[in-house]
Amino acid sequence: MWELILSKYNYWIYALLLIIGFYxxxxxxxxxxxxxxxxxxxxxxxxxxxxxxxxxxxTVPIIPGVHGxxxxxxxxxxxxxxxxxxxxxxxxxxxVVGVATTGIALALLINIYRRYGTLEEDEVIxxxxx
Amino acid sequence: xxxxxxxIVIAIFATSALLIGVxxxxxxxxxxxxxxxxxxxxxxxxxxxxxxxxxxxxxxLADYRGYDTMFETSxxxxxxxxxxxxxxxxYKND
Amino acid sequence: MISRWEDIIxxxxxxxxxxFMQIYSLYVLAHGHGSPGGGFQxxxxxxxxxxxxxxxxxxFEAKKRFSEKINGIFCxxxxxxxxxxxxxxxxxxxxxxxxxxxxxxxPTDPVxxxxxxxxxxETGVQITVMAIMVSIFLDLATAGRHEGALExxxxxxxxx
Amino acid sequence: xxxxxxxxxxxxxxxxxxxxxxxVSWWNKRLCFPILLATLSACLVFAIGILDMVIKHxxxxxxxxxxxxxxxxxxxxxxxxxxxxxxxxxxxxWLVALYAKSVVEKELHESKLPQxxxxxxxxxxxxxxxxxxxxxxxxxxxxxxxxxxxxxIIAMGERGADFAAFRYVIxxxxxxxxxLLGVGYLYILTGSLNMADLxxxxxxxxxxxxxxxxxxxxxxxxxxxxxxxxxxxWLPDAYTLAPSAVSALxxxxxxxxxxxxxxxxxxxxxxxxxxxxxxxxxxxxxWIAAIGIAFACIMALAQSDLKRMLCYLIVAEMGYIxxxxxxxxxxxxxxxILHIVNDMFMxxxxxxxxxxxxxxTGTRNIYQFRYLHRTMPxxxxxxxxxxxxxxxxxxxxxxxxxxxxxxxxxEAKKWLLLFVLLASSLVNAILFFRVIENAYxxxxxxxxxxxxxxxxxxxxxxxxxxxxxxxxxxxxxxxxLGIFSGVIIKHVIQFAVPASF
Numbered sequence: 001m002w003e004l005i006l007s008k009y010n011y012w013i014y015a016l017l018l019i020i021g022f023y024x025x026x027x028x029x030x031x032x033x034x035x036x037x038x039x040x041x042x043x044x045x046x047x048x049x050x051x052x053x054x055x056x057x058x059t060v061p062i063i064p065g066v067h068g069x070x071x072x073x074x075x076x077x078x079x080x081x082x083x084x085x086x087x088x089x090x091x092x093x094x095x096v097v098g099v100a101t102t103g104i105a106l107a108l109l110i111n112i113y114r115r116y117g118t119l120e121e122d123e124v125i126x127x128x129x130x
Numbered sequence: 131x132x133x134x135x136x137x138i139v140i141a142i143f144a145t146s147a148l149l150i151g152v153x154x155x156x157x158x159x160x161x162x163x164x165x166x167x168x169x170x171x172x173x174x175x176x177x178x179x180x181x182x183x184x185x186x187x188x189x190x191l192a193d194y195r196g197y198d199t200m201f202e203t204s205x206x207x208x209x210x211x212x213x214x215x216x217x218x219x220x221y222k223n224d
Numbered sequence: 225m226i227s228r229w230e231d232i233i234x235x236x237x238x239x240x241x242x243x244f245m246q247i248y249s250l251y252v253l254a255h256g257h258g259s260p261g262g263g264f265q266x267x268x269x270x271x272x273x274x275x276x277x278x279x280x281x282x283x284f285e286a287k288k289r290f291s292e293k294i295n296g297i298f299c300x301x302x303x304x305x306x307x308x309x310x311x312x313x314x315x316x317x318x319x320x321x322x323x324x325x326x327x328x329x330x331p332t333d334p335v336x337x338x339x340x341x342x343x344x345x346e347t348g349v350q351i352t353v354m355a356i357m358v359s360i361f362l363d364l365a366t367a368g369r370h371e372g373a374l375e376x377x378x379x380x381x382x383x384x
Numbered sequence: 385x386x387x388x389x390x391x392x393x394x395x396x397x398x399x400x401x402x403x404x405x406x407x408v409s410w411w412n413k414r415l416c417f418p419i420l421l422a423t424l425s426a427c428l429v430f431a432i433g434i435l436d437m438v439i440k441h442x443x444x445x446x447x448x449x450x451x452x453x454x455x456x457x458x459x460x461x462x463x464x465x466x467x468x469x470x471x472x473x474x475x476x477x478w479l480v481a482l483y484a485k486s487v488v489e490k491e492l493h494e495s496k497l498p499q500x501x502x503x504x505x506x507x508x509x510x511x512x513x514x515x516x517x518x519x520x521x522x523x524x525x526x527x528x529x530x531x532x533x534x535x536x537i538i539a540m541g542e543r544g545a546d547f548a549a550f551r552y553v554i555x556x557x558x559x560x561x562x563x564l565l566g567v568g569y570l571y572i573l574t575g576s577l578n579m580a581d582l583x584x585x586x587x588x589x590x591x592x593x594x595x596x597x598x599x600x601x602x603x604x605x606x607x608x609x610x611x612x613x614x615x616x617x618w619l620p621d622a623y624t625l626a627p628s629a630v631s632a633l634x635x636x637x638x639x640x641x642x643x644x645x646x647x648x649x650x651x652x653x654x655x656x657x658x659x660x661x662x663x664x665x666x667x668x669x670x671w672i673a674a675i676g677i678a679f680a681c682i683m684a685l686a687q688s689d690l691k692r693m694l695c696y697l698i699v700a701e702m703g704y705i706x707x708x709x710x711x712x713x714x715x716x717x718x719x720x721i722l723h724i725v726n727d728m729f730m731x732x733x734x735x736x737x738x739x740x741x742x743x744x745t746g747t748r749n750i751y752q753f754r755y756l757h758r759t760m761p762x763x764x765x766x767x768x769x770x771x772x773x774x775x776x777x778x779x780x781x782x783x784x785x786x787x788x789x790x791x792x793x794x795e796a797k798k799w800l801l802l803f804v805l806l807a808s809s810l811v812n813a814i815l816f817f818r819v820i821e822n823a824y825x826x827x828x829x830x831x832x833x834x835x836x837x838x839x840x841x842x843x844x845x846x847x848x849x850x851x852x853x854x855x856x857x858x859x860x861x862x863x864x865l866g867i868f869s870g871v872i873i874k875h876v877i878q879f880a881v882p883a884s885f
Contacts, residue, residue: 007157015148019141025554026137038557045561045568052572054159055166060260061174061186067258069182069335077178079171080161085186086170087571089195090521092187092264093202094564097528100209103360104535105553107216110367111539111546128544151597155572168575168585169455182339183257191262192342196321197449197458200306201513201525203349204399207303208506208529210356211406212536214296215499216546217363293410300403307400320392322451 010051017044031112031119035105042098049087049094058083238280245273253350257339263346267353274358283366295355302352306345313341387433391447391460394430394470395513398423402505409498416501417485423505424478427512431474435467439875446518454518455581461518465721465880468872469515469644472725475861476636476732477508483736483854484629486847487743491627492540500540503533507633511641518579520567520653523645524560527609530641531556534634538626548621555618559608562601569598570653579653587655590662599659602649610642612702613676620683620695628739631691635698636731640724643705647720650709651882660712670710674804677703681811690748690819691738694731697774697815700808701727707801708789714885716792721877723785726773726865730782733770733858737763740847740855753823759845762852764823769859771816773866776809781865 005012021044024037061082066075113119116127156163173190183189191199249269256262277286310321318325323341324334332340401423408415437445444463448454462470481504488500510530517523535556539549571577573594574585589595604615611619619639623631650659659665677700684696705727708720740763741756742748757764773780786805793802846852865872 004153008152008155010158011152011155012149015145015152018148019145022144022558023137023141025558026140027134031550034554038554041561042557045564048565049568049571051158052163052165052568055161056159057161062259063178063184063186066178066184068339069178075178077175079166079174082174082186084166084170085173085190086195086577087165088187089190089198092191093198093521093525096202096264097205097525097560100205100528100532101553101557103209103364104212104216104532105550106364107213108535108539108546108550108553110364111216112550114367115543115546124547128547147597147600151569151594154592154594163572164575165572166575169577170575172456180335180338181342182335183342185257185259187260188256188262188342188346192345193323193338193450194452194457195521196323196342196345198522198525199345199349200303200310200321200399201522201529203303203306203352204506204509205525205529205532206353206356207299207403208503208532208536210299210359211499211502211506212532213360213363215496215503215536216539217367296410297407300407304400304403304407307396307403310396311400314389314392319447319451320389320396320449324451 010054011048014044014048014051017047020044029121031109031121031124034121035102035109038105039098039102042094042101046091046094046098049091053084053087055080055083057081061085061088234280238276242273242277245276246270249273249350249354253346256346257342263349264353266346267350268357270350270354271357271361275361278362278365283362287362290358295359298351298355299359300352302348302350302355305348305351309341309344309348387437388447390430390433390437391445391462391516392449394427394434394474395509395516397426397430398505398509398512402502402509405505406498406502409502413494413498416498420481420501420505421478424474424481424508427508428471428474428478431467431470434462435471435876438462438464438467442879455576455578458522459518459578459580460516461580462516463880464876465644465647466515468721468725468876468880469641470512472728473508473511473515473637473641476728476858477511477633479854479858479861480629480633480636480732480736483632483739483851486851487629487632487739488627490743491629496540500537503537504633506530507533507537511637514641515644520570520577520579520582524564524567527563528560530638531560531609534630534638537630538622538634541626541630543625544621545625548618548625552618552622555608555615559605559615561605562608563605566598566601566605569594569601573598579648582653583655586653586658590658596663599654599665603646603665606642606645606649610639610646610702611699612706613672613679613699616676616680616699616702619699620692623695623698624689624692628735628742632732632735632739635695635735636728639698639702640705640728643702643720643724646706647709647717651717656712656882656884666710666712669706670798670801673703673706673710674800676700676706677804677808681808681815684815685811688750690741690750691735692748693750693815694734694738697734697812698731700812701731701774703808704786704789704805707805708792710801711789711792711796711798712885713792713795714881715788715795717881717885718873718877719785719788719790719792721880722781722788722869722873725872726781726785726862729858729861729865730770730773733766733855733862734774736851736855736858737767737770740851743847743851744845750819750822753819755826756823760847761844762846763855766855766859767823768820769862771820773862775813775816779863779866781862781869784866784869 017040021037021041025034025041028034059082063077116124118124173186177186177189178184181189181193249266252261252269253263253266274286313322313325314320316325316328323338326341327334327337330337330340401419405416405419444461447460449458492500507530510526513526514523535549535553539546570582573589574582576582576585608615623635680696680700684693687693705720705723708716744760773782776783776786790805
């Protein structure tokens with residue numbers, strides 16, 4: 001049991017963060033808090049992907065001392081020595097998407113606040129009914 | 131109040147789904163997990179020979195999966211245009 | 225609206241810092257091939273220099289150095305460079321974004337052509353990220369009401 | 385030679401043209417619309433070229449982006465299913481663009497137009513990309529492009545649209561993140577992101593619980609984007625309050641492309657035997673669709689706002705497509721795929737008509753549609769075509785897809801689904817009859833007045849030509865699709881259904 005928890009503890013933490021973000025997104029009444037929950041949600045995902053990349057005994061995915069492919073014909077690289085670069089790349093994309101989402105959501109929030117004078121969800125709905 | 135209860139129920143449901151999933155994962159940082167064995171070794175071993183770039187993140191980002199990155203930049207562009215459209219007011223003398 | 229608050233220490237220090245930040249961002253871009261870095265990071269740092277300028281001075285001062293029209297064109301220019309390199313590869317007879325085909329016009333072999341192709345697209349990414357970050361920041365900070373802009377009632381968005 | 389490049393060109397052309405359009409708009413705003421229309425015309429040519437190529441070869445087209453082989457690089461795979469959806473998206477997008485010009489100029493401020501057209505092109509780029517791609521992560525990025533442009537242009541609508549758009553942002557992010565989680569679950573188990581590669585690796589992992597969780601995440605994620613019943617809560621508000629041109633673009637296309645993604649994931653990435661034999665996915669989906677259709681029909685009956693009624697109708701139509709999938713046989717899936725295409729045209733037709741009525745009269749309330757058949761006869765004629773198609777009257781296309789769906793449920797012996805299909809057709813008939821009654825039949829008392837003094841002063845007051853032409857072409861498309869549905873099935877859809885059925 002302990003082994004199960006300890007050997008995968010990254011994934012347990014990610015699940016916890018995901019649920020915190022999800023709960024904030026669903027249950028909070030303040031729209032800004034919903035946005036913060038959304039950010040936690042996205043960062044939990046990024047954390048998960050980065051966890052996949054890790055390898056015991058691996059180092060950062062940059063081959064030292066090489067520039068260009070000339071003179072590197074006899075370079076021998078073992079895949080086990082470097083961590084997996086692919087999730088990092090995917091998460092660069094996901095980070096950018098997260099930034100973009102936050103930007104659009106903030107712009108929408110500014111508009112909402114300007115028009116209805118509040119950021120509480122129920123008050124906005126009240127205002128809309130009138 | 132009802133919203134909170136529903137959210138908690140959904141959250142508990144989702145947590146249990148996640149936990150069921152996590153049990154079948156490979157261990158964390160296992161060098162022999164499928165993710166480290168199937169596609170990624172070529173990126174690591176061939177990056178210098180095929181692209182000349184020693185930084186694998188850059189070579190995967192800009193070359194092997196460069197098409198993703200193009201759309202990623204377009205995502206930023208989309209967000210910029212979206213924010214402009216949502217917020218920016220036109221000029222008086224326009 | 226961010227209005228001006230003069231403080232000589234802050235203004236002098238930030239005026240010092242801005243060129244260093246911009247050079248550092250170019251360094252991050254140029255060394256993206258051999259060390260951590262690249263277009264996104266460099267672009268964000270470059271945008272941060274403008275944000276510093278806006279915070280230390282005010283928006284008009286910053287916009288004198290970087291007008292809105294130029295910024296808008298830069299937004300599209302960066303992605304255009306990226307996509308344009310893809311089209312260039314296509315016109316040279318390869319698939320889309322196949323940088324190896326750039327060796328037909330660059331004085332290098334296909335592998336190094338990939339290297340330079342990547343440098344080109346990273347530059348494009350840097351330009352777009354920089355311009356868009358500045359644009360989003362200015363729009364959010366002023367809520368879109370730049371100097372000389374119409375009020376909401378004239379636009380008629382809110383009256384509906 | 386150039387035809388081989390079409391799969392990339394169809395996505396990349398609108399992308400690069402959106403940048404050009406954005407730059408050009410700083411100098412000359414009047415050039416925006418011609419650029420938009422020209423780009424979409426080019427896309428139409430590319431899409432037809434791709435369909436032609438697929439039919440001629442009979443094989444999926446593979447296009448390696450950047451020249452890298454599939455599991456390492458990104459690949460576009462276009463088979464009969466993609467090609468059909470690509471053509472449908474291209475046609476509808478072109479028609480809606482033609483329609484959009486006058487409406488947008490009335491509803492949005494002049495200074496917003498360049499940005500609107502830019503986002504229109506980016507939206508179309510996203511939809512084309514989602515349809516063409518053969519890579520799971522690439523699909524996510526394109527889904528986000530399409531969603532972002534949708535958020536922004538929805539928020540430009542009438543009062544309350546920005547709040548609806550914010551809720552759409554929250555729900556859409558949950559959906560996209562759930563999809564990305566599904567990708568992550570597949571990635572950690574197999575180490576691949578390519579759809580064809582995954583399809584070979586997944587059967588070894590059939591009894592892995594994490595795979596099942598990943599599958600559930602896919603369903604939830606794409607389900608939110610396409611608006612299946614319990615996940616549809618963002619849809620009615622967002623599409624009702626959006627500007628007319630925007631809902632005419634998004635309502636037909638975005639949800640249907642989501643339905644395409646569901647089919648792609650269930651039957652290409654995951655083997656059909658996973659979702660049919662191993663777990664009772666199809667039964668659950670069938671129940672969800674049945675409840676969803678019932679719910680959507682009841683909600684639609686309760687609306688007096690025509691556009692909101694149509695939004696609930698979308699939820700019901702998505703339920704039909706899910707029923708076709710849940711029948712899990714050749715006939716049902718044929719019906720589902722045909723319905724994706726037909727529904728694009730039907731929804732485009734109905735939403736453009738609502739936009740046109742809004743444009744002229746400023747109201748969407750059904751009970752204020754008096755004398756509309758005199759002022760706007762052509763518009764209402766188009767509406768009747770669309771309505772008959774949704775109800776399922778033979779020469780229109782809606783009948784044929786429903787026919788296959790019904791045959792599919794009969795073959796699968798799912799009598800509940802059959803009953804839901806038939807009953808909901810009846811409800812649709814009532815829904816549309818209510819509208820047509822209000823628009824065509826005049827109140828008796830006022831009719832008596834008309835005897836001596838002639839009609840009350842009502843004259844022909846139609847919408848601008850570009851809108852009329854586009855609406856008439858959509859209506860013609862509905863009838864043509866109905867007449868040629870046999871041809872489409874014989875040459876395209878027959879090969880689009882997975883071979884194991």
